[in-house]
Amino acid sequence: MSEATDVPKEIMVRGFRLMVLGRTADERGVNLQRQGRIGFYVPMNGQEAAQVGCGLALEEKDWIVPAYREIGVALSRGIPLKTLFDQFYGNSSDVLKGRQMPCHYGYRDYRYVTASSPVGTQIILAAGLAQASVYRGEKVVSVPFFGDGATSSSDFHAGMNFAGVYNLPVLFFCQNNGWAISLPREKQTRSSSLAEKAEAYGFRGVQVDGNDFSAVYKVVRDARAQALAGKGPTLIEAVTFRMGPHSTSDDPTRYRKQETVASWKAKDPIEHLREQLLAKGWITEEGIEQVQEEAKREVQSAIDAAEKAPPPEPTTLFDDVFRDRPKLLEEQRSEFMELLKEGVLRP
Amino acid sequence: MTDITLIQGVNQALKVAMAKDPDVVVLGEDVGVNGGVFRATDGLYKEFGEKRVLDTPLSENGIIGMAIGMALQGLKPVAEIQFMDFIYPAFDQIVSEAAKFRYRSGGEFPAHVVIRTPYGGGIKGGLYHSQSTEQLFTSTPGLKVVIPSTPADAKGLLLSAIFDEDPVIFLEPKRIYRTSTGEVPEGDVRVPFGKARTVKEGADVSVFAYGAMVPQSLQAANVVEKMGIHAEVIDLRTLVPLDVDAIVASVEKTGRAVIVHEAPKFSGFGAELSATISERCLYSLKAPVLRVTGYDTPFPYALENLYLPSVDRIARGIERTASTS
């Protein structure tokens, strides 16, 4: 699709629905943590347009290589809410078997790679995935998601450089949300934009308003088309703002002013899209209310289901270290089971 | 003196050192304005300013590499790595550079950096906010490895680390950052390296632990006490240098040894302790040396409590060792 084309109605409306769903799930996620019902949460509040705009611009077979703040992308990919909330609860239904902190999920079926907590390590993985796709002749792109802070990491440097050298179909999607925990973007690096870092690696960098759904969508569609035409990677800097804390363990009042946050409140991405849709007559006030109600219901039912599931079976602790358990680990597992039986260990 | 927490001990040590010596600088992610994600550096930025308390970009190799360069110029940098799990991008700087500078330059360029990092499990941190990988550093000659378990040790050992002349990996057991409390002497009072601390005396079994496993082991010793087993609990405090004399003296007395750590068993620091005990105390041993450790799996999230050595599991280990004849 070319730059000039408008984003179709169907995509815009779907985008709105997903953004509302994302924010609803996100707000509940934070509350569940505050109530002690889940252990941790990483909110993305404020970044809905960047995430859903990018998510919907990708195709089903494209590889998503996320960090831990991408619920909007996950929902755009079609990952069910229940699957996500099972992960937040780390219960027996969790595909990841309760092994990771909340928000560090990933699902092979959705080509959505599991996230880790170290910042930036996923960026170079995307280059590897893309190299494999090219080798196999698959017409797909790989998309690492990362923040402004990750541009300082060593794997950003390696990922960008490798993708440039091998001319890989990678869309480096940087959500510049202004803050790496307490460090503001301007103290992260002296470059005038993050997008221009691409020049150091010999490929395109584009800065886009990350709170404008259709702008993000179009930039990603365009970069994707170029990548698949053999024109190499693009670094996309989506400028947005982290409205909430870095995570539920963070207190942003220690390092940033309320006025800054308020000024971004006025640029709320959902509000922005809502107004566009109303202006075009693509949605009604009643329709919006319905979207919001549906989102609440869907989230509630995912939570209800996740809360009912028991914790993972204790012995799953010893699974998946290797494909098969080596002898010493098998021994540890037997001892462990014995201690469980004797009540020395209590799940 | 009033009781303070372990993390306040860390904070006090930094304040004392920075007030005393203008060459002491602190750097790391979120250590300045935010005072550190655990608040270990709280107040430093305000008191000592941004020239001496650097909020760095997100780059661990950058933080440690910067610190080494500062140290070569004679500053005394104290770098913070936000979680030990995030230290690996800096592994090259630590093991190839900091650990080898003095040796490779014939003593001309010592690289005295202190690398503080919270480590260990027990806070529901999953795979990447929980690990104990002290053995990666204890097996690298040229590094000192220090792990406090009380506020007084946190302060006294950190002060020793800052005014030491070698690179020091200073591992802070974040699980007991706020639960370990106690009195701490005012001012620049240092705890020397290489001196283990006897937490509880006992004649039947020696229990060697460090970090968050010290209070756990003490509790376990109290549990077995009720069964008539008198365990001696020793806090190693510094893994390098190691107080081998204290270890030998205790095992020669009790003839039995239990080693407790959070790290996985295989190739863990307990293996070194066990080998040392068997090399030096074999004829005093009345039972095999036993290790109570994390399992040989990555660190789990939901099942964390089953993974970490619990009081009961340690108590069972002590009991088993005491009853072997």
Added chain:
Amino acid sequence: MAEGSDGPLPLPYSESELQDALGSEWKALLTQGYRWMLFGRLMDNRFLGLQRQGRIGFYGPATGHEALNVGCALALAPEDWVFPGLREQLLALVRGMNLQGYVHHLFGDGMDPSLGRQMPCHPTAASVGYVSMASTVGTQIVQAAGSGYAQALRGKGGITVAFFGDGATSTSDFHAGMNMASVFNCPVLFICANNQWAISVPVSKQTAVTELAKKAKAYGMPGERIDGTDFVRVLSTLRSARKQLSAGKGPVMVEAVVYRMNPHSSSDDPTRYLPPGYLREARAHDPLARLEALGDRLGLLTPEEKERMRKEIEDEFRKAIAEAEVAPPPSPDSLFRDTLKESVWPLTEERDTFDRDQGGHFP
């Protein structure tokens, strides 16, 4: 140096241009530069030969990099520090590193300041601000940022120079070092000696950007690409860069394009990968021949003076080598020193056991 019709590319500076670029003492600088570049060239020939004869274990030649090394050394002040890559030993010698000590280092004998602990060409020279290097590529770049930060914090002047090759621009410590130095406004001069080859990998496969100096922009830092085989250009560029750094204007990156006229190291066989034509191009950029031609055109040195210089230099090497060849190996005791300031158990015990097994001679 040049064979057949391959003459060196001329350095077409007029006397007034030289005056502008280097100031009134330009003649003395050119003579001094020539002498040191000749020194470097003869040193490489001599020691690569010694390695081939099995008399030293390894050698990393810097033939082709002489103008950069000497030009940089002459642009710096005594209080400056240098974090070298693999090919900056000549720079240290120009700054005053003791030649005899360096030759002891190449032999790895007991008089080596680093006590024979490192491979040859990894010297340490604290007295001239030349930092001991590791063999890992790029690690020094971020350390230089810290060094520069400390110099600025202390406010006693001095800048730090980080040297590295084209390959090192791909390392994580390049990325961190450039970013940190820029964010904290450190007085660091980043010099990329782009000799176009990282062992067998050409710079075109190292990164998709055509000019390495452009990488500076990613860090909000000025970057300049220069001909690193042009002594005049190197010296004038680095002098003005140093001035800017001293004024607290933040770090600068200079990409100096040079040619690696010898193998990567004595362990490397470049005939396996160098394309035809590279060496011809390299010879045209021979920095020594280019400066010599300029000097000849300006009548700086007579053939007799040049010959005398060569002889003096060869004599220095002969004397230093003779002394090193009779120096004792490092004492076994030195194996156990300097791991930590004060040795700790178990090393103390390992030392005692070693000594006992050897008959008990340690002090």
